[in-house]
Amino acid sequence: MNAMSTPAPQTVLQTAPSAFPGGPRLLADVGGTNARFALETAPGQVGHVHVLPCCEHPTLAAALRAYLALPDIAAVAPVVKHGAIAIANPVTGDHVRMTNHSWEFSIEAMRGEVGFDVLAVVNDFTALARSLPQLGEQKRKVGGGEPVAGTPLGLVGAGTGLGVSGLVPSASGWTALLSEGGHVSFAPVTEKEVAILQFAWREFEHVSAERLISGNGIELLYRAVAHLRGVAPEKLSAADVARRALDGSCSLCDEAIEAFCAMLGTVAGNLAVTLGAQGGVYIGGGIVPKLGERFGRSAFRARFEDKGRMRAYLANVPTYVITAEYPAFLGVSAILAERLGDQPAA
Template sequence: MSLNSSTQFNPILVADVGGTNARFALITSFDDTTNQFAIEHNNTFPSANFGSLEKALEHYLSTVPHIVPKRACLAVAGPIKAGQVHLTNLGWHFSVNDFKAYFELNELDVINDFAAFAYAAPYLSPSQNVVIKAGQADDNANIGVMGPGTGFGAACLVRTSHSTSVLSSEGGHISLAAVTELDALLIQELKKEHQHVSVETVFSGPGITHLYKAMAAVKGQSPKNLDAAQISSLANSGECDVCDATLNQFCDWIGSVAGDLSLAYGALGGLFIGGGILPRMQARLLESRFVERFSQKGIMSQYTGQIPVTLVTQDNIPLIGAAACLHNAN
């Protein structure tokens, strides 16, 4: 059954489960005119308060005793293999089939957080997000999503004339390519400490520190023992030229990575960037060479030139994606 603003239906349970928090909500309708899901009874609980996801969900359901959802989609920050879900940071594990039976659900999907991001992409609000690169999105073409955070995630919403599905990937472990002479020098330094210099080696929380150390070496300076937050603070205050150069390089170089992934995914429907890092670098990203490096793809430069790129800053992405997963399937 498709959701729309005039259909009466049992609310759909959605969840965003991470190492820090477990967030639950109910999707009560979908408005075709605004392309937005109605999210109600949105509650967040510290994951550490519960010994399992079952206990956390039981607690949430106790806050809405008048509603008994029969359909659910959970977005989780962990691997899903052969119907088994492992939330590594919490030590939680469950079987999808057992979970479905325990809560007497007629339908249950469990997806990872970047798959949820991909499902959510067509339903995001333009007014709540930031255009990094203008373009002409093809409404029937694939959409790419990516983002540096604790690691580097990437996925693709594959769209055909009949259906949509999500292609999950390990795009963060692609070998990082050098485009400029500085890129090459940095990779040379990074290889001294990392056997495989991947996208995630640089474009992640720990990656900022790796890039800072390499940048210091290239500039002939001794690096200090700084974490990503300290590097950002010193860069933004103007107290450290190496830190400033590190963040500028981060924003420039990720443009090339974003362009590569857009080509790999055929993302003429647009590329959306999330994760916890770049929204905090918004001004620097907009002033960087991101757009230039995104588009510089030789004979395919016209192709990448038409792809719009959006920095996603709105909240509730995993919940929207969980809702969209079920919405797309019906």
């Protein structure tokens, strides 16, 4: 294996059975730390996954070329003409400047630089939203409710930030929402959450939902809970807080994780009633899947339904944790297929 990449399990993500006439396609999921690349050799055949650290490449185009030059990739796909990239950044035009990394590029210029005929670049949560109808069994249900066919789907995910999106159905397929909903103002529900908000105001003039429901948010929640309990906080990362909560070694950490889950329930419930997401609300991002059964035992679902007169409505809306290893690949595959016009919208 090339030293520049980290091998990943060669997971095959199922979509459709027929072969591509135009050759393999590049799929990518780019974050601030790592860029994940894969080849789609035929619809439903996604593999050759490699993870390249962003810091080891001066540009995204350089990372893309490095992936295509890897021996196993070059052997399977000596020429690639089509690609789609999901990126953790707003994509509002041709020019993309990453907010959590130094990469900055023109989509059209990069397309020419790497020799592609077609290159689609979309926000990562737009891609994740497009994956929802294709997840199949790659999700875990939390709580009750059953999906209503032909209705919107909601998506929220906590990781480095708080991503929000959704899918709206139409006669021609699904439309993914280009949302920045993680930056809405945080809305406390309990007296304790009011106190947490007041603590957060010491650091931030505007406290968005993302300030508390994210990796950095878990660290802030831990400090806030320690302050409310009159205890001096340790210097803990979000991973430290989650680990201590899960192994039962720190009650403050467990309280912070419980607050995180409850707040996420509020945001997910808000999204459900805003979109009319009777098809379900999906939870993505890197944090919740790692909480495992602790998330299922948390206040998430109770808080999701806690909307007064809308309680019965929300009790019928299912919530799911996305368990697919690389769900963004499913989404960018669907987006690229639609761009090339070789399959109908799923």
